[in-house]
Amino acid sequence: MKNIIQINENDNIVVALTDLTKHEVIIIRNKEVTLKEDVKRGHKIAISDIKMDENIVKYGFPIGHSVVDVFEGQWVHTHNIKTNLDGIKEYKFDQKLIENTYTNRNLTFNGYKRIDGNVGIRNELWIVPTVGCVNGIADRIIDKFKEMVGDLTIDNVEVLKHNYGCSQLGDDHISTRTILGDAVKHPNNGGVLVLGLGCENNGMDDFKKSLGDFNEKRVKFLISQEVSDEIQEGANRLVELYEIMKEDKREVCSLSELKIGLKCGGSDGLSGITANPLVGKFSDFLVAQGGSTILTEVPEMFGAETLLMARSKNEEVYNKTVHLINDFKEYFMKYDQPVYENPSPGNKAGGITTLEDKSLGCTQKAGTETVVDVLKYGETLTKKGLNLLSAPGNDLVAASALAASGCQMVLFTTGRGTPFGSFVPTMKISTNTQIFELKPHWIDFNAGSLVQDKSLEDLTEELVEYIIRVANGELVNNEKNNFRELAIFKSGVTL
Structure with a gap:
């Protein structure tokens, strides 16, 4: 197993895949780097000297800038990096669509056909x-x-x-x-x-x-x-x-009838390396089958929103995406709250430093497909494909919003672990094997094997097969535990 990963060749940091110790030597592209301090799994290490105010680059994009000189082999985190984000940005439509490499395999599941034309995976x-x-x-x-x-x-x-x-x-x-x-x-x-x-x-x-x-x-x-x-x-x-x-009896249904929500919570430094890219691959796969996925958690798009905007189907969808982002920023500002202080204590402990760091990892759940529509909070899905939904990052509220939008299931990636479930099956996908082994009664699927012995293609196929089994009636852990929640977004006065 590798002990570090450089996600993009332009990155000036690498991510530790295991706990590393001071004076340990890591090798990156035939270059030896000696660690100047202990670094925990999921955290970042500078692989070259980085001057004060210079950008820290991860995923090939800036995730903030250094607030002091950072030297090769040093730990890079909240003590020496700060977000680049500030205020409300001006955007420009610059469409860059990406071709989906998956083809329609005409797969099926057994679901409940309802009189209104929709299909359920539970009765x-x-x-x-x-x-x-x-x-x-x-x-x-x-x-x-x-x-x-x-x-x-x-x-x-x-x-x-x-x-x-x-x-x-x-x-x-x-x-x-x-x-x-x-x-x-x-x-x-x-x-x-x-x-x-x-x-x-x-x-x-x-x-x-x-x-x-x-x-x-x-x-x-x-x-x-x-x-x-x-x-x-x-x-x-x-x-x-x-x-x-x-x-009521289950009937054979096309996979195109599936509507799957995409959510993460308790994220760590491996979220954008294992579980989120895996879910992104599944999203691309399902869209190619004629199905639908929905990405939400708008505050966790900040810093990566332009990547989603570039994939808008047309200028109308682009404008709706701009409103989605700016409306949520204005919501923060209305209550005099900082827009860009999103990573939680658990996120930071797991290796996520800035909102850009979190967002660039979070939005990978959306894969590379074209964004076909943007839904307001409470609206239900009408267009097949990848959709965006207005809802906060809060796990219970966002997962409930995905369920309310018509999703029959929510895929929930996590590096820290969480037991909750929404009122539809809420599949927990771990970013690391350690939490999968520690909490098998919480976690349903392990994406941590991507940094051990599995290829992304093979694990995507395993995830597809598992999701079909769940659609056919196999229970996920939140159902087995009877942990089911409905949380509604509140923004105003209570009498």
């Missing part, structure tokens, strides 16, 4: 509360329902708990209603009970109207304050839905 029964006040009632309804029906023959029954739906104004109120409506119409459910309290501002009548067209046989409603025994009434409605859902 679950959901309670969607209009307001967080009824979360506990929903739990009791499910308990009663299970007493009534015994062993389930569907995939799962769950409550999509959240703490909103009342005391919200403006955009927050609309966002809550929109995300909950997206969940109601999501193809991974075969039936939904919309459960209200009766006095919330996300009222049932308005909520129904906001849904537009929906399958009335598969969606039922209950206002708790209007019935004597809301537990029994709710359980009765679940039984009605269950009787319909029991007849």
